[in-house]
Amino acid sequence: MYRQFFGLNRSPFDISPDPYFLFATVRHNEALASIVHGVIRRKGFMVLTGEVGTGKTLMVRCLMELLRTRHVATANVFNPRLRPAEFLYYIIGDLGMTVASPDNKGILLLQLYNYLIARQRTNQATVLIVDEAHNMDVELLEEIRLLTNLETAQQKLLQIVLVGQPELDQKMDSPQLRQLKQRITLRCTLEPLEESETKAYIWRRLERAGANSRASSLFSEGATSAVYHYSRGIPRLINTICENALIAAYACQSKFVNKEIIDEVAVDLRLHVSQGSALSSNGLTEGQQVLARSMLDLIDVLERMAHGSPVSAQTGDSEAKMV
Numbered sequence: 286m287y288r289q290f291f292g293l294n295r296s297p298f299d300i301s302p303d304p305y306f307l308f309a310t311v312r313h314n315e316a317l318a319s320i321v322h323g324v325i326r327r328k329g330f331m332v333l334t335g336e337v338g339t340g341k342t343l344m345v346r347c348l349m350e351l352l353r354t355r356h357v358a359t360a361n362v363f364n365p366r367l368r369p370a371e372f373l374y375y376i377i378g379d380l381g382m383t384v385a386s387p388d389n390k391g392i393l394l395l396q397l398y399n400y401l402i403a404r405q406r407t408n409q410a411t412v413l414i415v416d417e418a419h420n421m422d423v424e425l426l427e428e429i430r431l432l433t434n435l436e437t438a439q440q441k442l443l444q445i446v447l448v449g450q451p452e453l454d455q456k457m458d459s460p461q462l463r464q465l466k467q468r469i470t471l472r473c474t475l476e477p478l479e480e481s482e483t484k485a486y487i488w489r490r491l492e493r494a495g496a497n498s499r500a501s502s503l504f505s506e507g508a509t510s511a512v513y514h515y516s517r518g519i520p521r522l523i524n525t526i527c528e529n530a531l532i533a534a535y536a537c538q539s540k541f542v543n544k545e546i547i548d549e550v551a552v553d554l555r556l557h558v559s560q561g562s563a564l565s566s567n568g569l570t571e572g573q574q575v576l577a578r579s580m581l582d583l584i585d586v587l588e589r590m591a592h593g594s595p596v597s598a599q600t601g602d603s604e605a606k607m608v
């Protein structure tokens with residue numbers, strides 16, 4: 286409804302991870318380039334981590350687009366709460382094969398191996414990308430380790446990219462997963478945006494949504510600083526704040542978003558700074574962190590619902606993380 290008012294042809298701050306809106310910092314470019322390079326060079330096993338809402342799933346989508354242009358076959362698992370046989374079944378299906386025998390893990394593995402060998406003969410890479418990999422249990426992570434064993438004398442046949450929240454690193458620190466950890470050949474971390482990047486991010490999304498040359502004037506300097514202050518540079522929170530700010534500006538028929546509007550939105554979203562309690566390493570008080578996390582988790586659930594994925598297990602987990 287507000288799009289026409291602001292002369293936009295798309296929603297600038299939609300929370301779905303759409304590569305069209307990518308704002309790539311040097312760090313994003315480096316992470317993408319390193320992973321693509323790792324896949325092409327058959328590096329084997331790579332890990333990308335980042336806090337909730339920092340853009341991991343968006344990176345997965347960008348990565349898949351990049352890899353497709355290089356004729357790399359990709360299997361993308363986005364809900365890794367699966368048993369090992371289901372996991373293999375899913376991967377094989379996602380690579381476009383008809384599954385030979387759904388319950389027989391040995392046959393599934395052989396089918397995957399034959400597929401990988403055939404691709405290797407024509408020098409074509411295959412990659413498995415697991416998003417939300419922090420949700421994998423130890424049994425499935427061990428299965429991943431076994432998949433890294435699929436190799437010829439010269440090369441790994443399957444390149445694997447695990448993407449997840451920092452808990453993934455902690456999981457892989459466990460003694461049971463020592464062997465898997467030793468196989469990691471590349472690690473990348475997505476950090477929140479800095480203040481100047483937050484401003485450029487907002488402009489970029491507005492510009493892509495059709496604001497073009499007006500992008501830099503829709504939000505005042507004070508407004509973008511306030512967005513950074515409340516979001517701490519976490520893109521998903523930036524989107525939620527900015528989307529609400531545009532709606533609020535539209536409601537009072539203001540063509541611009543100023544700091545006061547952002548402050549009001551922050552209060553509505555309960556992100557406003559609370560009474561001088563100790564700040565954590567990322568600058569948020571404990572209470573703010575819990576609130577921010579629960580908001581991000583809620584947004585995550587809504588996003589999943591919008592994409593028709595099951596959410597009940599995720600919701601339970603989010604609650605567990607918050608306590």
Ligand SMILES: Nc1ncnc2c1ncn2[C@@H]1O[C@H](COP(=O)(O)OP(=O)(O)O)[C@@H](O)[C@H]1O
Pocket residue numbers: 299300301302303306307308309310313335336337338339340341342343344520521524
């Ligand atoms: N670098 C970026 N450029 C543009 N949009 C981004 C960027 N990083 C994150 N976003 C947006 O922020 C939101 C959350 O990103 P997402 O990839 O779902 O986070 P995560 O998977 O880490 O929880 C999405 O709307 C996504 O499009």
Ligand SMILES: [Mg+2]
Pocket residue numbers: 341342343416417
């Ligand atoms: Mg994600």
